[in-house]
Amino acid sequence: MKKIKVIFATLILFTTYTFSQETRPNIVIIYVDDLGYGDLSSYGATEVTTPNVDKLAQEGIKFTDAHCSASTCTPSRYSLLTGRYAFRKNAAVLPGDAPLLISTKRETLPKMLQKNGYKTAVIGKWHLGLGNGNVDWNGKVAPGPLEIGFDYSYLIPSTGDRVPSVLLENHHVLNLDKEDPIQISYKKKIGNDPTGIENPELLRYDSDDFHGKTIINGVSRIGYMSGGNSARFKDETVPYQMLNQARLFIDKNKEQPFFLYFAFHDIHVPRLPDNRFIGSTKMGVRGDAIVQMDYITGELTKHLEKRGLKENTIIVFSSDNGPVLDDGYTDQSVELLGQHKPGGPYRGNKYSAYEAGTRVPTIVHWPGTIKPKESDALITHTDLYASFAQLIGHTLLDNEAPDSYAMWNTFSGESCKGRKYLLEESVTLSLRHNNYKYIHPTKKKAPWIEEKNIESGTSLNPQLFDLSKDIEERNNIADKNKKLVKKFKAEINRIISNEVSRN
Incomplete structure (x- = not known):
């Protein structure tokens, strides 16, 4: 009887989410940079208002226990696009001249969608490396996004606080004067x-x-x-340029399914919001950049609606890691913070092994198909790859998205079942299981994190917290729960040694 029920449930899922190429939903991932769990009014912020993102949350699934894969940007983006844990690649925050991190031979989320009839684009911050080393910024910059599954790219090559401070369209720097080489x-x-x-x-x-x-x-x-003076971007106009390119991509491909990876630079440093947003909050430029991000999100979603695409477009809104205030610039983000809590009730920040390092606001929006609700399911962005494959009926190869679980029923709110074990990457590896949070001991030191007044969360000893009683991770119960610690150590070792961890 149990086997019959499972087969019946599978048939229902297959019937519900079977599409022709013409009716497959568009997919838009809006990935904000350094946005914390508590940085949106729909997630409890009181010192800043984000009505456009709040509307997505009101109309979609608002997740309260969702995680990016790592507490820094490059690893999270790597896992999102490959369905593979970044530690397997030894991925860390890349310098601006790093070679392409994702192998052109590896299957990726955009490649998978291309194979299934989607046009694909990445617009915004990249920070996954370009070229094979020794990039010629004055010529063809390749390999890059086009070689790993994107049909179109319009990028900040790395991130805004790293040179080259230019925009790259497909393989070439925009507005470059050849007489003034970079x-x-x-x-x-x-x-x-x-x-x-x-x-x-x-x-x-x-x-x-x-x-x-x-x-x-x-x-x-x-x-x-x-050099490259004519090509250097102005930080204040970059968000509008990104929005314009996203609109153009949508208009060009509105008659067929498309995938848009819209990767904000806001609210990463340097924070230089447009003048129209200066003074929007009492928190200085960080708060104002959040308001700018919300505005751009609203304009993007309104454009989908104007083109009649709202009900056939899945929007996933989230962040690449937790919040950070002082990240190299004295822009008064610390002094003007006031009562605002960027990480919400959670301990830690960007770079940290504590919960606020990876627990980020995550919203899935598909009006007419997904019913609005709040979900406390334990989920990770790493699973978006396999879940979208499941949705459109793509069978993953054995080596494709090896750490990604097919959980579309959870992302769509049909199920409240989340991950049994969820890996979090930082200086060390951490593991979530139900309400337990285990932080693996490490000898690695990260003094540059401590210099930013950020708690790395690392220790030479195992750390175990019961988040149902200790949401701020203050009471280490590892010594009193040695069987659990042993269990979590074994699971981390299993994950490390077994790349194909999909169940």
């Missing part, structure tokens, strides 16, 4: 451009020495850049 170095000063360390009087706000190299748009960056 040169980049992360090792030594090149050219005569002023730097933040040498010319602090030219800065709009100060930075630490790490961010104190070439000054672009009044802000010093990581790394040295010379």
Whole structure:
């Protein structure tokens, strides 16, 4: 009888989510940078209002125990697009001149969707490397997004606080004057451009020495850049440029299914929101950047509605890691924080092994198909790959998305069942199981995290917390629960040694 029920349930799922190529839903992933669990009014913020994102939450599934895969950006983005844990690639936050991190031979989320009739685009922050090393920024920059499954790309090549501070469309830097070639170095000063360390009087706000190299748009960056003056972006206009390109991509592909990975730079440093948003909050530029992000999100969703695509488009809204205030620039984000709690009730920040490092606001919106609700299911962005494959009827290869679980019923709110075990990556590996949070001991040290007044969450000893009683992870109960600790250690070791962990 039990076997018959399982077969019947599977048939219902197959019948409910079977599409022709013409009716397959569009997929839009809106990935915000450094947005914390408590940074939206729909997730409890009182010092900033985010009506456009709140509307998505009101009309869709609002998850309260959803996680990006890692507490830093590059690893989370790697896992999102590959369905594979970033530690398997030793992925860390990349410098601006790093080679392409994702192998062109690896299956990816955009490749999978391409094979199933989707047009694909990435617009926004990339930070997954470009080229094979020694990139020629004045010529063809490849391999990149187009070689791993995207039909179109419009990028900040790495991230805004790293050179080159230019926009890249497909394989080429935009607006580049060949008579003023770009040169980049992360090792030594090149050219005569002023730097933040040498010319602090030219800065709009100060930075630490790490961010104190070439000054672009009044802000010093990581790394040295010379040339490419006509191609250098203005931070304040980048969000509008990204929005415009997203609209154009949607209009060009509205007659067929499309996948848009819209990767915000907001609210990452340097925070330079457009003048229209300055003073929107009492929290300074970080709060104002949140308001700007909300506005751009609203304009993007309104465009889908204007084109009659709202009911046939799945929007996943989330963040690549937890919040950070002081991340290299003295922009008063700490001093003006007031009563705002970027991580909500959770301990930790970006970079941290504690919950706020990876527990992020996550909303899935598909009006007319998904019923509005709140879900406390334990989920991870790593599972979006297999879940979208499940939705459109794609059978994964044995080596495809090896750490991704097919959980579309959970993402759509039909089921409240989440992950049995959920891995969180930081300086170490952590594991969630029901309300338990285990942080694996490590000898690795990250003094640069502590210098930012951020708790790394690491220890030489095992840490175990019961989040149902200790939401702030203050009471380590590992010594009193040695059987559980042994169980979690074994599960982490199993995950490490077994790449194909999909059940």
